[in-house]
Amino acid sequence: MTALAMPVRALTFDVFGTVVDWRSSILEQLQAFGREKGITVNWAAFLDDWRTAYRPGMEAVRQGKLPWTNVDGLYGAKLEAVLTKYGVTGLTEAEKFRLRRAWYRLKPWPDVVAGLARLKTKYVLSTLSNGDVAGMVSIARYAGLPWDCILCAEIFHHYKPDPEVYRGALALLDCKPEEVMMVAAHNYDLKAARSHGMRTAFVARPREYGPGQTSDLQPEANWDIVAADFVELAQALST
Amino acid sequence: MTALAMPVRALTFDVFGTVVDWRSSILEQLQAFGREKGITVNWAAFLDDWRTAYRPGMEAVRQGKLPWTNVDGLYGAKLEAVLTKYGVTGLTEAEKFRLRRAWYRLKPWPDVVAGLARLKTKYVLSTLSNGDVAGMVSIARYAGLPWDCILCAEIFHHYKPDPEVYRGALALLDCKPEEVMMVAAHNYDLKAARSHGMRTAFVARPREYGPGQTSDLQPEANWDIVAADFVELAQALST
Numbered sequence: 479m480t481a482l483a484m485p486v487r488a489l490t491f492d493v494f495g496t497v498v499d500w501r502s503s504i505l506e507q508l509q510a511f512g513r514e515k516g517i518t519v520n521w522a523a524f525l526d527d528w529r530t531a532y533r534p535g536m537e538a539v540r541q542g543k544l545p546w547t548n549v550d551g552l553y554g555a556k557l558e559a560v561l562t563k564y565g566v567t568g569l570t571e572a573e574k575f576r577l578r579r580a581w582y583r584l585k586p587w588p589d590v591v592a593g594l595a596r597l598k599t600k601y602v603l604s605t606l607s608n609g610d611v612a613g614m615v616s617i618a619r620y621a622g623l624p625w626d627c628i629l630c631a632e633i634f635h636h637y638k639p640d641p642e643v644y645r646g647a648l649a650l651l652d653c654k655p656e657e658v659m660m661v662a663a664h665n666y667d668l669k670a671a672r673s674h675g676m677r678t679a680f681v682a683r684p685r686e687y688g689p690g691q692t693s694d695l696q697p698e699a700n701w702d703i704v705a706a707d708f709v710e711l712a713q714a715l716s717t
Numbered sequence: 718m719t720a721l722a723m724p725v726r727a728l729t730f731d732v733f734g735t736v737v738d739w740r741s742s743i744l745e746q747l748q749a750f751g752r753e754k755g756i757t758v759n760w761a762a763f764l765d766d767w768r769t770a771y772r773p774g775m776e777a778v779r780q781g782k783l784p785w786t787n788v789d790g791l792y793g794a795k796l797e798a799v800l801t802k803y804g805v806t807g808l809t810e811a812e813k814f815r816l817r818r819a820w821y822r823l824k825p826w827p828d829v830v831a832g833l834a835r836l837k838t839k840y841v842l843s844t845l846s847n848g849d850v851a852g853m854v855s856i857a858r859y860a861g862l863p864w865d866c867i868l869c870a871e872i873f874h875h876y877k878p879d880p881e882v883y884r885g886a887l888a889l890l891d892c893k894p895e896e897v898m899m900v901a902a903h904n905y906d907l908k909a910a911r912s913h914g915m916r917t918a919f920v921a922r923p924r925e926y927g928p929g930q931t932s933d934l935q936p937e938a939n940w941d942i943v944a945a946d947f948v949e950l951a952q953a954l955s956t
Binding site: 611628 | 789841858865867892
């Protein structure tokens with residue numbers, strides 16, 4: 479189908495990985511912290527370990543094994559253990575808070591700001607992230623992202639791909655499923671969105687997980703749009 | 718207390734009346750509709766009647782007499798009766814929808830856009846309205862309002878002044894009560910915000926209800942800031 483045949487009114491964006499390059503943003507902040515403190519650590523390995531709080535934490539919430547905890551809470555709970563494992567000791571509470579809140583200061587991929595500016599002329603732009611509201615707001619201000627609306631897991635107390643997130647967004651945006659397009663670098667997210675009747679756009683981010691990335695390098699279904707970046711997405715959506 | 722002594726990080730804004738001039742915006746759209754259709758109606762009286770859906774509807778929800786219904790739903794449910802009362806018959810569904818959605822196209826007071834632009838340089842700006850998400854988004858796009866975040870009754874399924882709205886906003890913004898300032902033209906809203914420990918700013922809008930307004934002409938308590946408009950508010954908050 480062509481983009482013009484779609485009655486899309488709003489775009490909902492996955493954020494971590496799709497909009498922002500969380501890995502190199504966090505790595506830079508960890509490395510800068512290490513230089514300041516004179517601490518030598520394999521920060522890439524540290525981040526890989528810290529990151530393991532994310533999917534298992536969300537899965538524990540989704541399966542009812544953990545009461546609702548936002549992403550900031552999941553990372554915060556894991557930080558102490560990772561610091562201990564890598565021998566980083568004696569930090570103040572303020573220093574730990576600074577590390578934890580590195581997740582609130584993430585850089586967009588180079589095409590994002592230009593693409594979103596074009597898309598905003600015609601479509602309502604919302605986040606639909608597993609992040610939390612305060613984090614989404616902080617990232618938007620830091621990265622200059624012109625969202626019309628912040629929707630995310632924390633509002634629904636459910637993580638993607640739970641149906642409550644997609645259905646909840648459709649209800650709050652007051653749109654029919656076919657009027658909203660999910661934009662994501664992750665096939666699982668688009669698969670879930672499509673199962674609720676939403677449109678889908680895949681934008682590959684082959685360096686999200688660093689040089690050795692093996693997943694989500696390609697679209698795994700015939701998504702409505704497959705674009706190399708947000709500028710190409712804006713073109714495909716006639717903006 | 719002086720503004721500089723306050724650790725405010727975010728401002729939450731009432732929208733209808735405080736940010737946008739809903740009455741003259743709706744009146745203009747009703748009058749334009751009447752001219753197009755060749756219908757002569759006392760549109761000011763029509764609007765006063767239509768408006769009676771608002772407070773009683775919200776009160777019915779707050780008291781549990783009506784299941785959760787957003788503001789668009791309250792106005793939509795009332796529209797048919799008001800049309801009948803004023804002898805406006807034979808409208809298509811599209812025409813009725815256009816009238817109902819007049820509430821999504823509201824103009825800001827003249828000082829709003831300039832004031833918000835200054836405030837945004839330093840503070841997170843969120844709505845905290847009894848409106849619905851889609852309406853807040855539409856008004857923001859129509860009026861050029863640079864919100865960082867859309868928070869409103871529909872997200873909490875509670876109307877102001879229910880505690881869930883204020884406490885919910887504080888939780889989602891990840892702020893302590895004293896870090897958030899409620900900005901409103903309505904004393905009841907500030908009274909509720911203060912009861913939860915929030916800061917308060919009163920901006921009088923003496924023409925919100927038209928020439929004969931009798932309520933909320935003055936601050937009814939020692940609010941932290943009393944400003945004539947949003948530009949004065951921006952000055953008081955050192956932006």
